Amino acid sequence: MATPQKTKAPEVAPAAALPTLAQILGRVHLRLILFAVALAAASLVVSGGIVIRNYAQRNLDLLARTVSYTVEPAVVFGDQGAIREGVVSVAAVSGVDSVEVRDPAGRVLARWQHSHADFHSPITHAANGVIWPRPSLAPIRRGDVVIGEVRIFGNSEGILRYILAGTIIALSCLGLTVLATRILAQRLQKDVIGPLDHVADVAHAVRSDRAFDKRVPSSGIAEIDRFGQDFNALLAELQGWHAGLKSENAELARRATHDALTGLGNRVLFEQTLGDAIGNSVRSGTSFAVLYLDVDNFKDINDRHGHECGDAALIAVAERLRQSIRHVDHAFRLGGDEFAVVLAPFYNRAHVDAVSARIDKAMERPFRLPNGLFATATLSIGVAVYPDDGVSPQDLLRRADAEMYLRKRGRRSAGFEGIENA
Structure with missing residues (x-):
């Protein structure tokens, strides 16, 4: 079955x-x-x-x-x-x-x-x-x-x-x-x-x-x-x-x-910032200042110690410059040994003079070069105030540049060396 x-x-x-x-x-x-x-x-x-x-x-x-x-x-x-x-x-x-x-x-x-x-x-x-x-x-x-x-x-x-x-x-x-x-x-x-x-x-x-x-x-x-x-x-x-x-x-x-060597703003950013500062001052009726700075006799450090030491000097100058201004101010490297600062609006010229004095004071401290030597640097500073010295970027730069060269000639006639071994 x-x-x-x-x-x-x-x-x-x-x-x-x-x-x-x-x-x-x-x-x-x-x-x-x-x-x-x-x-x-x-x-x-x-x-x-x-x-x-x-x-x-x-x-x-x-x-x-x-x-x-x-x-x-x-x-x-x-x-x-x-x-x-x-x-x-x-x-x-x-x-x-x-x-x-x-x-x-x-x-x-x-x-x-x-x-x-x-x-x-x-x-x-x-x-x-x-x-x-x-x-x-x-x-x-x-x-x-x-x-x-x-x-x-x-x-x-x-x-x-x-x-x-x-x-x-x-x-x-x-x-x-x-x-x-x-x-x-x-x-x-x-x-x-x-x-x-x-x-x-x-x-x-x-x-x-x-x-x-x-x-x-x-x-x-x-x-x-x-x-x-x-x-x-x-x-x-x-x-x-x-x-x-x-x-x-x-x-x-x-x-x-931004400048690749120092980290500061470059000429492009400087021109933009300067234009914005003029626009803000026109709207608010306030004044601001442009500082044009040049390292005295910078060529000497390249000739004596080489470009590596020259770059180190520029980095040191940029750092001292950054430390000498407020966080609302802006520092720039325009190229070579030329720098600029755009100061935020202020109430009197004494503020600008105080900033210039702080920068000069900061530059007195020696900085170390890659070859082990110490050096100091001096800056020739030209100042232009908006709107007293000009109302356009060209006028402000021309005035600051002219004042910077007057100070540079004065330093040379007084015997300043610019960058010196410390």
């Missing part, structure tokens, strides 16, 4: 287990699912690429201005080696394909090409022409005269890597959706389109509002949750790139307005 077979009871899924995409897509329509996933992925990849490209363009513009300021002295003296060193010291960052420094006639003075990684290919070269059709340009100025031009060509390797990563993740998600929906067919609205709409909403928020902190919430479906995790990982990567670009732009902006 045949033994009767027992009917196997169906396995019951654990109550805590999430339904699979296969179970849900048995009730959905394949075309709408693929459209929603593709739309969300394409929105993020395209919007992310646009955001990265815009920030990279700002990065290149700031970099071009920084290079123009860095190589300006070398262009004046026609030192092509120094021009290239200046270009390499500033432009050797990611996102730059090549840098050219040209004279006003269009002749190339120096050219630097980035050493590309293995990602570089004809595709990258073609992408450079599409993404960066024109170079970032910045004039090289000596005063008001244009003495050259900096051209920076962008490199699209980073953007292509982002697009490739986004495409791979998007294709993986699409492949997962296709595999899960081939054997399913019917209902769609409630269980799938809602979660994918969240993805599209997040992509739209990233593209429209730059809301990089947005994340796709959990859907309660295993496969879509995995897609959301990959999507969130891509958002996190984009957020990191965005933060990195902002940090690089801030650093390039700082370099463009």
